[in-house]
Amino acid sequence: MTTAVTAVAPAVSDRALKHFETAFEFETDCWDVHDALSGGKQDFVLLDVRSHALYEQGHVPGAVSLPHGKIVEGMMKDYPANTVFVVYCAGPHCNGAHRGAIRLARLGRPVKLMIGGVTGWLDEGFTLETGRK
Template identity: 75%
Template sequence: MSLVTAVPAADSALALRHFESLLGFETDCWDVHDALANAPHDFVLLDVRSHALFEKGHIAGAVSLPHGKIIESKLAPYPASTVFVTYCAGPHCNGAIRGAIRLAKLGRPVKTMPGGVTGWLDEGFILETGGAANSD
């Protein structure tokens, strides 16, 4: 028996509920890219890294709002129903989760994009450079 099978796989019905529920919490780089390029813009993409990192390279169309600066007054321009998608540097960074927690505590709908900048680049997509879309 390997370490993979030492703990049995979950029952299929439980696995289905678990994996379906994950899509309520996260999206991926490909779906975000496709939505930004083709679909109606029905979410706000938040780069929750520092403004300095945002300026060095970010996803076109993203708004710079570091996770530690997510407060109600910064969200005032957005209707309460606005879905936010947070991203940070990549899978080695928990900033997207920190941002999602802050948004959820403020009662805002939120998903994370777990791959972040690393995943975006891995998919072959490009980053934009330049100033932060929001300021402190």
């Protein structure tokens, strides 16, 4: 019997290992971001790439509001070239974080996605801040 799950066989273990290990180069999760922020070990800039209005309604504490469409070289001048950026948007249903990551990568900036976005943050039981910094 074959289902839609097994109709395409899983990758062989060495390919699966490479795929899943490589994923960590591109993404992090809400728990790891929270741990870094709450432990005072933040070695990245957290960017909320949604609109300023959505940011003001609720954002991850410590995040900077920079909508993905505004990520241009001039906005990056205050950050050293090796600054690691972690981007997030509303959640899995939103591609804004991917758009922001593309813009940062095109500018030669190190970037990771915080998978789950605001939805994931709330699902983990973490709280949001409101207002603008």
